[in-house]
Amino acid sequence: MGKKYAKPPIVEAVCEFRLTPETRWDLTVPGLLYERLKKSFPQKEQRMIQEVELMQGPEGLRQQIRTSERVMFFTEDKKMLVQVGPRLLVINVLKPYPHWEGFKPHIDMAWKSLQEAIEVQGLERVGLRYINHIELPAQSVELAEYFEFYPYVGQRLPQQMVSFLAGVEFSYADDRDHCRVQLTPIPGSGGKSLFMLDIDYFLVQPGAVKVVDALAWVEEAHSRVEEVFEGCITDKLREMFEEVK
Amino acid sequence: MPIMAVGSEKHTSSQFLWGVRSGESPVALEKPGMFSQALTSVRAEGLPILVTIPSPKRQIDTESVSSTIYQLFTQLQLQGVQVSQQSEVYEYLLQFPDMIEVVEQAVFIARNHLGKEAQLQLEVYHDPENEDEHLVLYARFLAYDETVMEKIRAARRRYRHLLHGKSGWFILTTDFQQPK
Numbered sequence: 001m002g003k004k005y006a007k008p009p010i011v012e013a014v015c016e017f018r019l020t021p022e023t024r025w026d027l028t029v030p031g032l033l034y035e036r037l038k039k040s041f042p043q044k045e046q047r048m049i050q051e052v053e054l055m056q057g058p059e060g061l062r063q064q065i066r067t068s069e070r071v072m073f074f075t076e077d078k079k080m081l082v083q084v085g086p087r088l089l090v091i092n093v094l095k096p097y098p099h100w101e102g103f104k105p106h107i108d109m110a111w112k113s114l115q116e117a118i119e120v121q122g123l124e125r126v127g128l129r130y131i132n133h134i135e136l137p138a139q140s141v142e143l144a145e146y147f148e149f150y151p152y153v154g155q156r157l158p159q160q161m162v163s164f165l166a167g168v169e170f171s172y173a174d175d176r177d178h179c180r181v182q183l184t185p186i187p188g189s190g191g192k193s194l195f196m197l198d199i200d201y202f203l204v205q206p207g208a209v210k211v212v213d214a215l216a217w218v219e220e221a222h223s224r225v226e227e228v229f230e231g232c233i234t235d236k237l238r239e240m241f242e243e244v245k
Numbered sequence: 246m247p248i249m250a251v252g253s254e255k256h257t258s259s260q261f262l263w264g265v266r267s268g269e270s271p272v273a274l275e276k277p278g279m280f281s282q283a284l285t286s287v288r289a290e291g292l293p294i295l296v297t298i299p300s301p302k303r304q305i306d307t308e309s310v311s312s313t314i315y316q317l318f319t320q321l322q323l324q325g326v327q328v329s330q331q332s333e334v335y336e337y338l339l340q341f342p343d344m345i346e347v348v349e350q351a352v353f354i355a356r357n358h359l360g361k362e363a364q365l366q367l368e369v370y371h372d373p374e375n376e377d378e379h380l381v382l383y384a385r386f387l388a389y390d391e392t393v394m395e396k397i398r399a400a401r402r403r404y405r406h407l408l409h410g411k412s413g414w415f416i417l418t419t420d421f422q423q424p425k
Contacts, residue, residue: 011339016307047346078342078412083308090308094339127307180306187331194332200307 002226005241009132009197010097015107015218016129017114019087020122020206029118030071030084036113040106041073041082049085082110087124089114100222108215120211127202128221130229133186134237136193147195149183149232163187172224176208177201179228197232201225310345314338317349321367324356326382327425329368337369337380341413344380348415351404352382355417358400359384364424370416379414385424393419 019025034044049070073082083090091110093103114120136146143150151166153159167182179201186194201221203209209217306312314335318328328334338345348367355365363384370381386393400417408415 012309012311014307014309018305043343045343045346074343078340081310081342088308092308092310094310094342125305127305129307129309131309131311186335202305202307 002223003230003238004099004244005238006244007240007242008097008099009134009241010130011095011133012129012131013093013097013103014127014129014131015091015103016125016127017089017111017123017214018125019089019120020124021087022121023087023118024121025087025118027069030069032117033082033084033089033110033113034071034073036116037073037082037110040109041075041080043074043076043078044071045074046071080106082106104219104222107218111214115211122207123203123209123211123214124206125203126209126214126217126221127200128218128225129198129200129202130225132197132199132229134195134197136195139191139193141193144234146234146237147183147197147232148234149181149197170228172201176203176205177221177224178204179224181228181232183232197229199225199228199232201228310339310342311335313345317345320349321352324352325361325365326352326356327364327366329366333369334367334380337378337413341411343411344413344415347404347407347411347413348380350407351400351415351417354403355382355384355400358396358403362386366425379416382415382417383422384417384419385422386419387424389419389421 030046034041038044047070049068068086071084073084075081078094079096080091080093083092089110091103091107093106097103134146149166149168151161151164153161163185165182165184167180170179170181171177172179179199181200182196182198184196186196201224203217317338318331318335321328338348352365352367356363359365363386366383366385368381368383369378371378384393384397397417397419404415404417
């Protein structure tokens with residue numbers, strides 16, 4: 001069990017399930033899901049998402065516009081939403097973060113509701129992502145005071161940076177899973193320093209997690225994300241977040 | 246208005262900060278000129294698209310509202326719209342996520358009605374008399390005449406229906422200032 005904070009820097013947490021192509025999907029699925037979720041997620045919206053696909057063919061470069069529908073179900077206060085697209089289920093929670101005890105039940109509910117609505121054949125990808133916004137009190141800060149993860153700049157380079165993007169990807173569970181970590185400053189923050197710490201833990205090998213084990217994987221992913229988060233910050237930041245003991 | 250993103254399901258994409266989408270495409274890597282030709286062709290259809298940068302790895306990121314907001318910022322930038330105090334606008338849209346699509350479409354409508362000569366700036370307005378706040382899109386011109394407000398009202402009529410049932414608020418207006 002990880003640490004709990006009175007002022008967690010989480011602005012958004014996301015759990016995503018992408019299903020393998022063998023899973024049958026049609027336009028009725030979002031409606032079936034809504035019937036099961038509407039007590040908790042009564043507000044419904046939909047939008048079209050289009051992507052231009054570029055393909056190299058014998059006749060040259062070809063572009064194709066692909067359209068898909070995305071349906072979103074919101075809680076009354078719009079702090080949590082479920083998004084449904086073709087073979088895609090996403091559960092987002094926005095700040096204030098209700099802690100894992102408040103988020104996990106909604107993941108469970110959405111996933112089980114989907115399984116009741118359709119026969120899920122396999123998992124292409126599962127992801128658990130935490131986006132943190134960390135505000136530091138000064139405009140110019142020493143990153144090493146607050147973070148254990150930041151870009152290293154050699155002595156022969158300018159030591160003052162106006163911006164950066166630091167990213168790594170770690171391997172877990174014999175490369176079944178990866179965890180992508182990114183740290184970058186956020187522009188337009190006024191007189192303070194604002195950083196985004198983005199931790200995305202995801203299944204890399206399609207089908208490596210059985211459908212029946214999906215929720216167990218999510219629980220394990222959460223533990224890994226907690227470990228990575230703690231590994232990225234110093235005690236000085238922990239004090240700012242005010243650990244609840 | 247649909248989101249246009251240059252990408253491919255086969256060549257999956259990864260999002261970096263500020264909504265810049267990075268897509269792996271062998272075509273782009275080997276023949277970047279052809280890639281930019283395709284982008285030009287899509288632009289000719291009058292559809293705003295996200296900037297795509299080829300990356301060496303296939304990546305999908307777990308979808309997030311935050312990423313969608315940063316994508317919107319990039320899209321607005323491509324349309325020549327300034328976002329003042331980006332972190333404030335981000336916080337507003339995170340608080341009222343159903344407004345993301347409203348902003349996307351309303352700004353497109355505004356640009357269509359007001360033309361390229363209008364400088365558009367999106368920011369969060371704080372009511373000095375209470376704690377109310379909402380999004381405001383300021384349109385500024387080098388010269389003002391009677392047609393300016395007519396165009397603004399016409400644009401408002403076009404996007405007004407988007408606000409029905411939404412948790413936040415958005416308004417297009419002008420403060421009669423010079424473009425900054």
